[in-house]
Structure formats: structure tokens, C-alpha cells
Amino acid sequence: MRRGVIIARRIKEAASVHRQRIGQAAGSLFEKKGIEIVSMDMIAKESGYSKATLYVYFKSKDEIISYLTLKSMKHLKEFILEGLRSASEMKGRYLGICNGLYKYATTYPLYFKMVQSPINIDFNKSRFEENEREIFYIGEEINEIIGKFIIEGIRSNIFKEDLNSIPTIFCLWGMLCGVIELALNKEEYIMKEMKMSLDEFLDYSYDTIYNSIKK
Numbered sequence: 001m002r003r004g005v006i007i008a009r010r011i012k013e014a015a016s017v018h019r020q021r022i023g024q025a026a027g028s029l030f031e032k033k034g035i036e037i038v039s040m041d042m043i044a045k046e047s048g049y050s051k052a053t054l055y056v057y058f059k060s061k062d063e064i065i066s067y068l069t070l071k072s073m074k075h076l077k078e079f080i081l082e083g084l085r086s087a088s089e090m091k092g093r094y095l096g097i098c099n100g101l102y103k104y105a106t107t108y109p110l111y112f113k114m115v116q117s118p119i120n121i122d123f124n125k126s127r128f129e130e131n132e133r134e135i136f137y138i139g140e141e142i143n144e145i146i147g148k149f150i151i152e153g154i155r156s157n158i159f160k161e162d163l164n165s166i167p168t169i170f171c172l173w174g175m176l177c178g179v180i181e182l183a184l185n186k187e188e189y190i191m192k193e194m195k196m197s198l199d200e201f202l203d204y205s206y207d208t209i210y211n212s213i214k215k
Helices: 003-012 015-033 040-047 051-057 061-085 090-107 109-114 130-155 165-185 187-193 198-213
Strands: none
Touching (some): 015 040, 015 061, 015 109, 040 061, 061 109, 061 130, 090 109, 090 165, 090 198, 109 165, 130 165
């Protein structure tokens, strides 16, 4: 196909299509080489755009990163909701949350690590990417979903009545993310020294964490 035809087709496509194409190329590079190493020149080459055109759709690498993180966070929210819908009893729903988080960690490993990093919460005084605000709101929506689950467990007399929902949400996130990351990084050790499969270790860990909030 001639270059002129390609350019004409791209002009007709919506900006969201171009952003998605660029984002996919950047995401692939981030996974292969690491975020720090990847440059806008590399992203332009990988996506098939000139550098000037690239800046039409993203003003910086940071904006691309926040764009991709936001997309992955939306998937995380859906994974969590799917997990909660997968069972009716509290333990099954809790395991659905665990499985949703594991699915996110293995589908989006780069962003799984990033969502555990410090986030911007001061949108009045500090500089920020517009997507950062949306990332914060999506995170708050996920926290609210988990919070409602915890409150339901307390009211159902299944979880400890003295649980403080917001710190408990953070504790659960910290413990589950830590266990999942540890398991993925130490699978060989787990199999050799513990004589457990990855799934067996995760099941044991999930049960241990659940018992810490169960009455």
C-alpha cells in the first residue's frame, strides 16, 4: 500500500484509534525494555508514526504511561466485579476478588507494579497528567467496591465487627498484592522447598488472609 494512502486513512480515523495504536506500541516496548529506557523516538518508530505526529496525540511519555495505566485500572475494576459476581457466599466472593487481582497481575504485570507505587492525590496545587485524576477516581471506585464487601461481611456477622473498613481495604490490598508478587517471583522456590504448586501456595495464602478478618 502506498504511503499516501496510509496517511489518508489515518487522517480519517478518530483520535482514539491513533492513541490506542500508539499506546499498544508503547506498552509493548515498556514490557520488553522497561519504562526508563523507552523514548518517544522509539515509540514513534514502533508505532509507525513520525515523532511530530506522535506529539499530536500524546504530549509526553508520562501521558502515554498514565493513559495505559488508566486502561489497565479499568480492567482491574472489571476483574474485581467479575470475581464478586462469581459466588454468592462471602468466602467465594472474597476468593473472586483474589482471583481478579491475580488475573490483573498476570495480564498487566507492568501496571500491577505501578498501581502499588505512590499516586498523586493533590490535584489543586501540583502538576499532573489528566489521566492521573481518572486513575485516582477509578482506584477510589475499586476501594468503595471492596469497602461495601467488607461492611456486608461485618453486618452478616461473618467478619470481625471491629474492622475499620478503610484501613482494612489497604491491608487486604497490601497483603494480596504482596503474596501474588512473591508467588510469581518465587515459584521455583515454592515448588522446591515448600513442595507446593503456585496455586496451592496462593490458596493457602488467601485462606490465611481471609482468616485474619473472619470472626
